[in-house]
Amino acid sequence: MSWVFKTLNSTLGKKLLMALTGLFLILFLVVHLAGNLQLLLPDEGRSFNIYAETMASNPLIRVVGILNFGFIALHAIYSIILTRHNKKSRPVAYAVSKASANSTWSSRNMGILGTLILIFILIHLRGFWYEFKFGEIPYVTYDGETYKNGYAVVAAAFENIAYVIIYVVSMAVLAFHLSHGFSSAFQSLGLNHKKYTPFIQKLGIGFAIVVPALFALIPIVMFLQSN
């Protein structure tokens, strides 16, 4: 098996891991968004609460959830390893650098963007994931069945304008991260062809705009509703 480690330890292999974990997280975003959008349904959180309960009790989803944490960690750890490697490759910086002439801002600042997203994820997990799982949470009854009222926790959180701002700004950061990351992952996998690369690039930009925008919409709408 040493060939596996050798391959994954090369610069190309580390990039491969970044791409694969990144693509998984992109898929996760879609699923997560589909669930969250139910917060906006005009049913006082009924669909959302039932959905959250179904997800939490499904063993398959639980495994995927653990994998998800693992992939976030891998993505972050490998980005640190790669960044340190790359710093060593250019120990002396240029006095004058006109990088804007040859590359986009987000492509050069994936590390900073990623760090901000990681901080956001920690805030997000503490605020919701931890509260849902271990916090004191109100219950509701639908058709004789009791459910955790996660909706109430979210609605209470988004009454706070500071919280809403953190969410909206973080989604903007995510948008920039995705605007490079989405298509970059395919390139790292070795997928670049004139037949499909223009499509992937457009899809990546579309994804980077639509998905974070819809995520950001939730706290904004819920804040407006609370007033």
Next chain:
Amino acid sequence: MNLTLKVWRQKNPSEKGGFKTYKLSGISADMSFLEMLDVLNEDLSEKGEDPVHFDHDCREGICGMCSLYINGQPHGPHQTTTCQLHMRSFKDGDIITIEPWRASAFPIVKDLVVDRSSFDRIIQSGGFVSVNTGGVPDANEIPIPKVIADESFDSATCIGCGACVAACKNASAMLFVSAKISQLALLPQGKVEKRERAEKMVAQMDAEGFGACTNTGACSAECPKEIKLSNIARMNREYFSASLSTENI
């Protein structure tokens, strides 16, 4: 025109080095950038000072020897080699900062001269086709479709200048290495050894201490031969499929 040059001066690989400012006057817009430096060096020699060392050879954009990081871009503001850059791209009164390529795999020899033999070692590790001696093969014995020949030729136009490494924020050599891998992997003669080649050249690239690609595209945007990013994707493909299929466990 009159110019102010800020030039990186460094006596030897171990000395610290720093910028020195020089004033130049009477530079013609028709001069090439290297001719402008020749004028500077003539001035310096007359004054008994050590001239600025910089690499150059063909001065017609084919050898890849000229380097220089000019005002924050490799080979200056245009996508050419420095020898093909002309002073008409600058204005009277401009301040021009000239730095050497910066990469741990390209150590500075003196002033603006860097040692790019790491590229040579990458080529030596697999950038060739092994041919046994024998009779001369018939010219058209091996059919090669024109599109493939063209694509291979596009990759083969890489002159090994190192601007891709210089431009990359990670000092990654992937555009260079992928151009060399592609050029041979596309042709029937090169296909025979393509898997070992990919493994060996990537291993050597890593051993030389070049950075890892983050797909910013800066390399291709600055490459004087417009080597495409699709080469890097091909290298990734070749490398991953090689590692799944060669006999090296």
